[in-house]
Amino acid sequence: MPSELKEHAGRHYAVQFHYALPDDSWAVELSEAVATPYPWAEAPKASDHLPGAAFLVALVPDEDPDLEPTVRVYSPNERVIPYEIMQWFMEQVADQVERCRIAFEQGEPGAVE
Template identity: 75%
Template sequence: MRDLLNRGANPDAVDTNGLPVLCVAVATYGVQVAEALVESGADPDRVLPDGTTPLERAIDSGSPAVFSAVLSKGCPAKAGGAAATRTSGLLWQPAVMPAELREHAGRHYAIQFHYALPDDAWTVELSEAVPAPTAWAENPSTERYRPGAAYLVAFVPDEDPDLEPTVHIHSHDEHVIPYEIMCWFMEQVADQVERCRIAFEQDGREAAE
């Protein structure tokens, strides 16, 4: 995608259904594609035929990584009405996006959980944490770091027991992940898999009764 954009491809191009490619990237959780499009000038506040915008769709995706990618070069003040309110809430209220943080060798990492409705699955996202907005410092109980753009995303289905959990790599750059951090991430994924399997078993017993 970056090569195409560098060769002059239109970042606001639409698909055969008239949907901007940025919205397609959001719908498919294409974090790096969305980031590249916005950095090349795609408009996250473009009003679509249904009245939504790519930014609003990124919020609705439930993925902090997708949201951060669409907002990477944007300004939340541009979004009008409900979008501005919702974007402000995501940025300035860390409790909305709880994350587990860990420091290793002087670097900070974050694991973020959220539910992806389009996939009927829980996702576990690993990212290198970034400094929190200065406004958060007004509350001494908030963290000094927040999740960055995720480069490892595990999908753990919770509706269909026949679907296997999968891990997706979302990065166009090389990332060196320390062994300890990778173990921490996989432990979190395994715990989420176990929680979903227990829920499957409980649902099966209730259905049998």
């Protein structure tokens, strides 16, 4: 699953992409990144953080351009998301929406990563 990491005010966040088969949609997940296990940290080109448990998930339908993307909140506790991180996440979601719509127009639904 492809992911991107970003640091903000000493905290690490991750955006991860995967296909959510039950929803027939691409899922774009926002999580607080967790430290990489020690053995992995020694691997060449290994990241020092990995995506954690998602607390925001945007579902981007790729088979019907008339369906609206949605955002689900998964958090049993109150969570503060810095504006810069929320903006970064929503930019990732907007890019995924655009890729899905272009793929649909080209007759390739489900082919977007």
